[in-house]
Amino acid sequence: MRLTVIGTGYLGATHAICMAVMGHEVLGVDVDTSKIEKLASGQVPFFEPGLPELLTKALDSGRLRFTTSFAEAGDFGDVHFICVGTPQQADSEAADLTYVDAAVTVLAPYLRRRALVVGKSTVPVGTAARLAGMLRELAPAGNGAELAWNPEFLREGFAVDDTMRPDRLVFGVTSAWAEERLRDAFEPVLAQDVPVKVTDLQTAELVKVAANSFLATKISYINAMAEICEATGADVHDLAEALAYDDRIGGRFLRPGLGFGGGCLPKDIRAFAYRAEELGVGQAVGFLREIDGINRRRRARTVDLVVEICGGDVAGKRVAALGAAFKPNSDDIRDAPALDVAERLRAAGATVVVYDPAALESARRAHPDLEYSTSALDAARGADVVVLLTEWNEFREIAPSAMAAVVRHRKIVDGRHALDPAGWRSAGWEYRALGRPTVAPLEKEHRR
Known part of the structure; x- marks a missing residue:
């Protein structure tokens, strides 16, 4: 098939590259000339494992090209995927649909034959119906x-697998023809027996925000339990392990710590709550406000732990902050808890x-007032306290003895529950983590 992908950011570039590798003729479209030039020259403008190699393969095959021309896109494509961003509005918790609306408005006048426009961006429910009306009005092809709507479920760091081998596909359609077109586009994926849910536009829009809200709730639930543990002296790590044995709950994403960030979960749950209020059903998702609050409190509490371990004041202290991205295997710093904590300190x-x-x-670029280093050990040189803020494997594998050789004081705050407390404590470190007692139970017994 001949596919266009409108928007070549994280979602769009990944989708365009993977669809070309799967055998389609793909044209990536963006108004950002520098982005288009980088991709056309074989450079992925963000960090994503495995994607640079696939970009080279797709370009070499001749099946992938990039352009800034919507006229070319309209002439070229049978199916047009809208993959632009929907950030939070600057003065509101609502989603900013400027880029989605612009993509449809600019593309539509060039749709002169029958074509399918497929939204993949995360949007408030009801957006697709409005855009469908815009298409009919603006496109020479009319009806x-x-x-259609085909929500994305990419996890940063795993985007290639999530595109090539997703755990499900959702098709929001209004005709059998649209479903057939989507099945043709995703035929290489469907050949792997990936489950497909065919539904209406509204339900397809809701799937992504509902999934993100559920995930945010699970993450924040165990962090709420961490607050209880901190007040009682219980151990949230042990609590999470005990809960995970219940197969109704499971252990995935039941890891306590600093909380979530990035360009999806925070803004999506806020936009979902905002849209629910617009629809008059805000009470149904009122709990999302508290989910957001729990997540924000984890950042403040991490700062409190650092202050406590430094004797009540961090003024004049040197802090090594390990991590800036909102999660490992990503260079995304949008709403990154790590940088929020660093700035507060x-x-x-x-x-x-x-x-x-x-x-x-x-x-x-975003935080020029912070200092930066080229390695974990160099960042920790002369530090009064080390704070682990993003759980990269590189940080998990640091030997406590190696870190001890460069710091001023052996004090560490594990904001992600990524380290072995016993190993660090046995090496002479004062170890603190959210929701964990200052002294481990066996150490308490030994002291008696």
Whole structure:
């Protein structure tokens, strides 16, 4: 098939590259010339494992090209995927649909024959119906320009697998023809027996925000339990392990710590709550406000732990902050808890030195007042306290003895429950983590 992908950010570039590798003729479209030039020259403008190699393969095959021309896109494509961003509005919790609306408005006048426009962006429910009306009004093909919705479920760091081998596909359609077109587009995926849910436009729009809201709730639930554990002296890590044995609950994403960030979960749950209020059913998802609050409190509590371990004041102290990206295997710093904590510590008077394996350049541009280093050990040199803020494997594998050789004081705050407390404590470190007692139970017994 001949596919166009409108928007070549994280979602769009990944989708375009993978669909070309799967055998389709693909044209990536963006108004950002620099982005198009980078991709056309074989450079992925963000960090995603495995994607640069696939970009090279797709370009070499001749099945992938990039352009800034919507006229070319309209002439070329049988199916047009809308993959632009829907960030949070600057002055509201609502989603900003400027880019989605612009993509449809600019593309539609060039749709002169029957074509399918497929939204993949995360949007408030009801958006697809409105865009379908815009398409019919603006496209020369009229009713021949049809809209469908196919939400994305990419996890940063696993985007290639999630595109090539997803755990499910959702098709929101209004005709059998649209479903057939989508099945043709995803034929290489469907050949792997990936389950497909065919539904209406509204349900397809809701699937992504409902999934993200459920995930955010599970993450925040165990972090709420961490607050209880901190007040009672219980151990949230042991609590999470005990809960995970219940197959109704399961252990995935039941890891306590600093909480979630990035460009999806925070803004999606806020936009979902905002849209529910617009629809008059805000009470149904009112719990999402508290989910957001729990997540924000984890950042403040991490700062509190650092202050506590430093004797009540971080002014003049040197803090090594390990991590800047919102999660490992990503260079995405949008709403990153790590950088929020680093900035709060700096505002409290600490000298904060940040290291991240992939997100240093992005962090340096966004937070120039922080200091940066080229390795974890270099960041920790002379540190009064080390704070683990993003759970990269590189940080998990650091030997406590190696870190001890460069710091001023052996104090560490594990914001992600990524380290072995016993190993660090046995090496002479004072170890603290959210929701965990200052002294482990066996150590308490030994002291008696």
